[in-house]
Amino acid sequence: MSLIRLSRVSRRYQMGTETIHALREVSIEVGRAEYVAIMGPSGSGKSTLMNLIGCLDTPSSGTYELNGTNVSDMDDNALAEVRNKEIGFVFQTFNLLPRANALHNVELPLVYAGIPSEERRQLALEALSNVGLADRVNHKPTEMSGGQRQRVAVARALVNRPSILLADEPTGNLDSKTGAEIMSLFEALADQGHTIIVVTHEEEIARHARRILRIRDGLIASDERVDSHALVD
Amino acid sequence: MHWWIELREGLRIAWDATRANKMRAGLTTLGIVIGIVTVTLMGTAIQGLKRGFNQSISALGSDVLYLERRDWFINSHEEWIRQNRRREITWDQVRGLQRQITSARAIAPTVNTARPVKYKNRSSSSVMVIGTTDQALYTGGTTVARGRFLTAGEAEGGRPVCVLGAQTATNLFRGESPVGARVHVGGYPFEVVGVLEPQGEFLGAFSLDNQVIVPIGQFTSLFTQRPDYSIQIKARDMDSLEDTREEARGIMRKLRRLAPGQDDDFAINQQDQFIKTFDKITGTIATVGMFITGLSLFVGGIGIMNIMFVSVAERTKEIGVRKAIGAKRRAILVQFLLEAAMICLLGGLLGLAIAAPGTLLLRKVMPATISLSIVGLALLVALLTGVLAGFLPAWRAARMNPVDALRNE
Numbered sequence: 001m002s003l004i005r006l007s008r009v010s011r012r013y014q015m016g017t018e019t020i021h022a023l024r025e026v027s028i029e030v031g032r033a034e035y036v037a038i039m040g041p042s043g044s045g046k047s048t049l050m051n052l053i054g055c056l057d058t059p060s061s062g063t064y065e066l067n068g069t070n071v072s073d074m075d076d077n078a079l080a081e082v083r084n085k086e087i088g089f090v091f092q093t094f095n096l097l098p099r100a101n102a103l104h105n106v107e108l109p110l111v112y113a114g115i116p117s118e119e120r121r122q123l124a125l126e127a128l129s130n131v132g133l134a135d136r137v138n139h140k141p142t143e144m145s146g147g148q149r150q151r152v153a154v155a156r157a158l159v160n161r162p163s164i165l166l167a168d169e170p171t172g173n174l175d176s177k178t179g180a181e182i183m184s185l186f187e188a189l190a191d192q193g194h195t196i197i198v199v200t201h202e203e204e205i206a207r208h209a210r211r212i213l214r215i216r217d218g219l220i221a222s223d224e225r226v227d228s229h230a231l232v233d
Numbered sequence: 234m235h236w237w238i239e240l241r242e243g244l245r246i247a248w249d250a251t252r253a254n255k256m257r258a259g260l261t262t263l264g265i266v267i268g269i270v271t272v273t274l275m276g277t278a279i280q281g282l283k284r285g286f287n288q289s290i291s292a293l294g295s296d297v298l299y300l301e302r303r304d305w306f307i308n309s310h311e312e313w314i315r316q317n318r319r320r321e322i323t324w325d326q327v328r329g330l331q332r333q334i335t336s337a338r339a340i341a342p343t344v345n346t347a348r349p350v351k352y353k354n355r356s357s358s359s360v361m362v363i364g365t366t367d368q369a370l371y372t373g374g375t376t377v378a379r380g381r382f383l384t385a386g387e388a389e390g391g392r393p394v395c396v397l398g399a400q401t402a403t404n405l406f407r408g409e410s411p412v413g414a415r416v417h418v419g420g421y422p423f424e425v426v427g428v429l430e431p432q433g434e435f436l437g438a439f440s441l442d443n444q445v446i447v448p449i450g451q452f453t454s455l456f457t458q459r460p461d462y463s464i465q466i467k468a469r470d471m472d473s474l475e476d477t478r479e480e481a482r483g484i485m486r487k488l489r490r491l492a493p494g495q496d497d498d499f500a501i502n503q504q505d506q507f508i509k510t511f512d513k514i515t516g517t518i519a520t521v522g523m524f525i526t527g528l529s530l531f532v533g534g535i536g537i538m539n540i541m542f543v544s545v546a547e548r549t550k551e552i553g554v555r556k557a558i559g560a561k562r563r564a565i566l567v568q569f570l571l572e573a574a575m576i577c578l579l580g581g582l583l584g585l586a587i588a589a590p591g592t593l594l595l596r597k598v599m600p601a602t603i604s605l606s607i608v609g610l611a612l613l614v615a616l617l618t619g620v621l622a623g624f625l626p627a628w629r630a631a632r633m634n635p636v637d638a639l640r641n642e
Contacts, residue, residue: 056557056635076632077561084559095554095639099249111242112559114235156558 001068003163003195004030004053009062009072011048022048024218025062030197032163035190037209038199045218047168050199054087054166055079067163084112088157092169094149096141102128102152103137109160127155131185147178154185158194165189167198171205183208239564240571247572250544251579261540262580264533265618268526269584269611270591273603275522276610277592279515281601286511288600289435290504294374296471298478299502300330300464300485306510319498320489321461324453329488330464336477339371339467344452344460348419350445352405360401361444362418364452364460372465380412380427382446389450395423399431400442418445421455474503530614533580534622541573541626552630553638566631573623574616581615 011023022045030036040046051057052064055071058079064072071082088109089095096105106124115123128137131151141149150170157165167186171179187208190196198209206212207226214221251258299305303316327342334340343365350360363369366388370377378399387394395418402411411425423445432441453460468477478501485499545552552565585608595601 051636054557056639077563080556080559080561083557089557091554091639095550095557097551097554099253108242108555109558111238112555112561112564114238116238117241160559 002029002065003032003034003067004028005065006052006059007063007065009052009059009064011045011052011057012060021218023052023059026215026218026220027062028213028220028223030195032195033190033193035186035196035208035210036198037206037212038197038215039201039203039206039212040215040221041201044215046199046201046215048218049215050166050168050197053164053197054089055082080112084109084160086163088160088162088165090150090153090157090165090167090170092172094141094146094153094173096149096152096156098141101138101140102133102144102155105141105152106156106159109156113160123159124155127159128152130158131155145178146174147181150174150178150182151185154182154189158189163195165194165196167196169200170198171200171202179205236563239567243564243568243571244575246568247575250548250572251575254544257540258576258579261536262533262576262583264529264536265577265580265615266533266584266587268530268533268618269581269615270588271522271529272526272614273585273588273607273611274591274595275519275526276607277588277601277603278595278599279519279522280604280607281595281599282515282518283511284600286507288433290507290511291374293504293507294372294467295504296468296474297372297374297503298466298468298474298481300466300481301500301502302461302463304500305502305506316500321459322464322499324460324462326485326488327462327464330481330484333484334466334477334480336469336473336480337466338469339368339465341366341368341372341465342449342462343369343465344449344457344462346452346456348456350401350405350419351417352411352414355405355407357401357404357443360418361398361439362452362456363444363446364449364456365446366449369446369465372467375432376430377427378430379410380425382427383448388448390448391450392448393421393423393451394426394448396427396429396446397425398429398440398442398444398446400440401445402428404443416445418447419456423447423451478503526614530618533577534618537573537576537619537622538625540576541569541623542629544572545569545626545630548630549633549638549641552633553635553641556633556635557639562631565633566627569627569630570620570623573627574619577615577619577622578612581612584615585611 006026006028008025008027009023010021010025013020013022026049038046038049048057052059055066058074059072062072063070066082066086071079074082103121103124106127107120110120110123125137128134131154133148133151133155136144136148141152144152171182174182183205186196186198198205200206209226211225213223302319302322307313307316331340343363345361345363347359348362350357367383367385370382377396382396383394395416397411405411405416406414411428414425415422416425434440466477466481468474482497482501486497489498491498555565589603592601592603
């Protein structure tokens with residue numbers, strides 16, 4: 001059974017009198033433990049696709065089944081619950097809460113999952129040490145480097161053990177060295193069996209994935225498997 | 234369990250956000266501060282007035298009726314003129330009532346006037362001279378401090394004796410014992426037989442202790458030709474007050490020969506009327522105070538609403554992140570409601586801190602103290618204002634679309 005199954009999914013926006021077709025009847029399946037890159041130039045519809053996969057948005061038509069559940073018609077609150085349980089987000093700009101320390105940031109998904117504070121703390125500490133930040137738990141985002149911040153974001157994304165790690169240009173705000181660090185972290189996570197979807201416009205980043213989906217004008221332009229290890233090594 | 238965890242997170246965020254914008258929160262909550270100061274001071278003042286009033290009014294005795302020619306409270310000039318034309322209550326009527334009434338514990342006619350009182354070379358220029366009987370000791374609720382009160386024999390008979398109010402006694406006698414001394418009331422000599430306990434002031438208007446009590450027979454022969462008696466009737470207990478009133482009214486109507494259907498040409502007053510009138514006054518004060526309080530809280534609330542809209546706008550991205558991570562609408566709503574409530578509550582506390590020394594000033598004119606109920610009320614009002622004012626901004630935040638919110642920079 002596929003983890004993600006989009007069937008003839010379209011997303012249209014109304015811009016004044018004009019209707020914009022961001023996605024046109026796209027069908028995609030992603031299995032468990034896959035490491036997929038979604039590529040495309042800006043305006044191609046890749047962000048729309050990411051929002052749909054991440055349950056931040058619902059399709060105008062077509063169906064989206066996540067983990068066997070149809071999420072296409074869910075309301076705001078139901079989607080929030082799905083996001084909380086199934087999806088871990090990593091954003092280009094990290095999107096950590098500036099006033100909260102690393103621990104509190106990582107605890108946040110657990111707060112909304114209703115997990116009591118003691119357990120929350122344990123899980124968050126564990127997640128932080130998994131990304132190598134056990135000694136930074138009390139630091140605020142402003143006291144950390146970009147790479148550290150993104151690793152906090154990864155810890156936050158994984159703390160609730162989601163089905164999918166969804167990263168939107170995760171290295172876009174990092175220099176190439178720290179970017180590479182984050183990508184090797186992803187590599188390791190993929191090897192551990194996490195399902196990862198990275199949205200990017202950089203060929204080099206996409207090459208780390210084992211499957212590349214190319215989007216152009218709201219359609220899937222290509223869907224190729226890559227032997228990424230040969231390139232990285 | 235779930236909501237409790239969300240609530241604690243909400244409190245944490247609200248506290249952080251408020252602390253991060255101390256100046257802004259402080260300025261915003263100024264309207265709330267003013268509102269809370271008004272509501273607290275007003276509540277304290279009304280309570281203080283009531284307490285002072287109740288102290289005064291207790292001199293009247295809650296179970297005592299005052300049968301008089303006129304009502305205590307007359308609403309119009311016409312009514313006043315009409316009541317002024319009524320016939321006096323005569324000595325025969327007093328005696329008739331005394332003889333016939335069965336439900337009274339005590340009954341005492343009184344007449345009064347102001348006269349100077351002299352002792353040796355000291356004098357008090359305007360002392361309330363009250364002519365009454367021995368029964369006034371029971372109807373008036375006074376107690377004798379030294380000596381004794383009038384006896385039944387003295388009340389109507391000719392012996393010129395008197396009982397001094399506490400203040401009159403201290404004014405005229407410095408160090409000397411007044412009992413047994415001879416004073417001049419309105420020029421006539423009286424022997425002092427007793428001194429009353431202090432009773433305090435009546436509604437702050439005059440002292441109840443600046444008086445001298447003389448036998449009613451002496452009073453009518455020396456000070457007035459056509460006395461207008463007021464009759465104090467003490468009921469057996471509070472429950473039978475109405476029965477006593479009806480009985481006294483029936484007897485009086487007969488004595489004054491009123492035909493059935495004719496209005497009473499006398500009045501039966503009681504403490505109750507003072508309380509009603511006073512409640513009307515404090516009600517007016519409370520209404521005016523409420524209006525001022527309401528206005529400042531309204532303005533304060535608008536300020537809070539405004540700043541909360543700013544706060545929501547500033548933190549759009551944060552709202553997006555929280556929603557992406559799994560915050561439901563309720564969680565976001567609660568977060569911002571708590572922030573608004575917290576700012577208002579801080580305003581409330583600040584208001585109370587200002588009102589507390591204000592109460593000390595009030596205490597100079599009335600027995601005012603901030604009660605726990607007023608503190609509770611003030612904080613509740615502040616909290617409520619916060620929740621109401623914060624609702625619209627919080628609702629807007631809760632309904633944000635996560636995609637749009639995340640795109641916000």
